Amino acid sequence: MTRLADFARVVRSKNAGPTLVTIDVLFADAAQLERALPAFEPAAIAALYGLAAGEVRIIAYRPALAIKVVMPRRLVAGEPGDRDVYGAQQHAPLLGLQV
Amino acid sequence: MKDALRVLAASGQLGYGMPAAALAAGIAREPHFIGADMGSIDPGPAYLGSGRMATSPEMTRRDLGQLLRAARKLGVPLLIGSAGTAGARPHLDATLELVRAIAREEGLRFRLASIAADIPKAMLRGAGLRPLGAMRALTDEDLERTTHLVGQMGTEAFIRALDAGAEVVIAGRACDTAIYAAVPLRLGYAPGPAMHMAKVIECASICCEPGGRDAMLATLEGDGFVLESMHPGRAATPLSVAAHALYEQDDPFTVEEPEGTLDLRAVEYQAIDARRTRVRGAQWRPRARPTVKVEGAGPLGERGVLLCSSADPKVIAGLGEILPAVQATIGELLGAPDYSLHTRVYGEREVFLLVECIAPSAARCKSVLGVFKQYLLHHGFPGRLSTGGNIAFPLTPPELDAGTAYRFTVYHVMEAAQLAPLFPVSIEDVK
Numbered sequence: 001m002t003r004l005a006d007f008a009r010v011v012r013s014k015n016a017g018p019t020l021v022t023i024d025v026l027f028a029d030a031a032q033l034e035r036a037l038p039a040f041e042p043a044a045i046a047a048l049y050g051l052a053a054g055e056v057r058i059i060a061y062r063p064a065l066a067i068k069v070v071m072p073r074r075l076v077a078g079e080p081g082d083r084d085v086y087g088a089q090q091h092a093p094l095l096g097l098q099v
Numbered sequence: 100m101k102d103a104l105r106v107l108a109a110s111g112q113l114g115y116g117m118p119a120a121a122l123a124a125g126i127a128r129e130p131h132f133i134g135a136d137m138g139s140i141d142p143g144p145a146y147l148g149s150g151r152m153a154t155s156p157e158m159t160r161r162d163l164g165q166l167l168r169a170a171r172k173l174g175v176p177l178l179i180g181s182a183g184t185a186g187a188r189p190h191l192d193a194t195l196e197l198v199r200a201i202a203r204e205e206g207l208r209f210r211l212a213s214i215a216a217d218i219p220k221a222m223l224r225g226a227g228l229r230p231l232g233a234m235r236a237l238t239d240e241d242l243e244r245t246t247h248l249v250g251q252m253g254t255e256a257f258i259r260a261l262d263a264g265a266e267v268v269i270a271g272r273a274c275d276t277a278i279y280a281a282v283p284l285r286l287g288y289a290p291g292p293a294m295h296m297a298k299v300i301e302c303a304s305i306c307c308e309p310g311g312r313d314a315m316l317a318t319l320e321g322d323g324f325v326l327e328s329m330h331p332g333r334a335a336t337p338l339s340v341a342a343h344a345l346y347e348q349d350d351p352f353t354v355e356e357p358e359g360t361l362d363l364r365a366v367e368y369q370a371i372d373a374r375r376t377r378v379r380g381a382q383w384r385p386r387a388r389p390t391v392k393v394e395g396a397g398p399l400g401e402r403g404v405l406l407c408s409s410a411d412p413k414v415i416a417g418l419g420e421i422l423p424a425v426q427a428t429i430g431e432l433l434g435a436p437d438y439s440l441h442t443r444v445y446g447e448r449e450v451f452l453l454v455e456c457i458a459p460s461a462a463r464c465k466s467v468l469g470v471f472k473q474y475l476l477h478h479g480f481p482g483r484l485s486t487g488g489n490i491a492f493p494l495t496p497p498e499l500d501a502g503t504a505y506r507f508t509v510y511h512v513m514e515a516a517q518l519a520p521l522f523p524v525s526i527e528d529v530k
Binding site for chain 2: 010014015016017018019020022024026057059061063064065066068070072073076077078079080081083085086
């Protein structure tokens with residue numbers, strides 16, 4: 001088992017509109033993507049973010065050797081108390097995922 | 100077979116300066132038109148709500164001037180979308196003023212089209228409105244509070260402006276794709292590749308390895324298009340271009356546009372050499388009834404912030420109890436609960452506290468944050484060592500007026516029987 005941070009080529013997050021955040025995990029080759037994919041269980045990812053399993057979508061996008069995670073933002077971007085208006089630092093909880 | 104069409108994407112966000120060498124290299128390739136995106140919903144509700152630009156007038160004017168001079172020298176159209184950050188009336192007017200001032204000073208002459216994107220509030224009260232993502236349902240109060248309401252225009256509006264003979268198009272809130280797909284669609288290029296090309300180059304060289312803000316050239320030819328960064332150190336590779344389909348999208352296979360859906364399931368990426376990639380295979384499915392993404396924002400109150408920190412292990416460990424206790428204490432002193440406090444704690448060994456207050460006035464924010472600061476500084480708790488003060492202030496005064504706070508009130512999709520009446524084109528001859 002390896003931490004995702006030591007295994008993936010890129011782990012990036014960004015808003016997809018002000019109500020969703022999307023995390024793209026890019027791998028070096030197809031074998032690595034397939035090896036990591038089973039760890040991307042919606043329930044496990046949801047637990048890292050304090051969400052329900054049904055709120056998280058996992059999409060394998062093989063042309064880019066990528067796995068995409070889509071989830072709702074806790075607060076709409078820019079609401080009082082929001083910590084990340086652009087959603088660019090929401091990948092951190094995923095870095096410790098064991099793959 | 101149509102002739103090759105060269106498209107120069109000058110900037111993914113105009114007004115932050117454009118790398119000069121790449122822009123010059125792009126212009127030297129004699130593009131058939133130049134496009135630039137000037138806005139986004141990403142920077143949050145403050146710009147749409149207030150009517151102000153995110154970029155400084157000085158930098159914005161510089162960027163606009165460079166593109167106006169280049170387009171007029173080449174004699175090709177210049178298309179700019181989402182004027183002034185958020186693309187509402189005040190943003191559009193401020194951008195048009197800059198364009199006219201540059202033209203006056205430099206003796207440039209051109210036919211200027213401006214396209215407004217403001218949506219009347221009454222239009223949202225009808226049926227066919229759907230919240231996007233986790234957006235709450237729209238209430239009358241939200242709509243009442245909304246200061247600016249815009250719709251994202253599609254290619255249709257840009258095509259109308261070009262049909263009217265526009266040489267420079269300054270559009271209010273627009274889909275990024277519309278800036279780059281309008282000219283090819285008007286000339287009869289296949290919509291699938293044209294829309295896909297537009298989707299990839301709207302962020303300039305971000306689709307490259309390594310990504311950057313430099314100008315990007317796309318050439319529509321045959322049944323696809325070729326991508327090339329105008330910075331020699333940035334490569335458009337099959338992998339980097341494919342990865343861009345993921346960027347800021349919740350679905351890498353389909354992209355919803357006002358006039359239809361872009362289907363990317365059958366797309367193929369093929370390297371031409373180390374720096375260029377050919378893309379083909381995107382399909383376009385027109386929609387029977389157009390849809391428009393609508394964005395609105397309005398004021399929530401005035402905002403003040405308190406900046407402080409703590410290096411005391413006992414204070415840090417106890418913050419979970421200390422912060423609510425201080426809030427309860429000051430609640431009795433401050434009277435009417437007409438304010439809200441939002442505390443963010445950053446760090447572990449030494450923590451930074453950003454305390455945000457939203458209240459009806461700046462004066463009220465100052466009262467709330469001042470009292471909060473004083474009671475947090477001297478809050479007593481079991482085992483306390485730091486009786487000289489629980490927190491440190493990096494600045495004086497430590498509480499700052501952050502201006503009016505805005506929130507998104509509308510982020511919905513609206514059905515529209517016709518697009519043209521929503522996005523009126525105005526023409527003027529600048530000389």
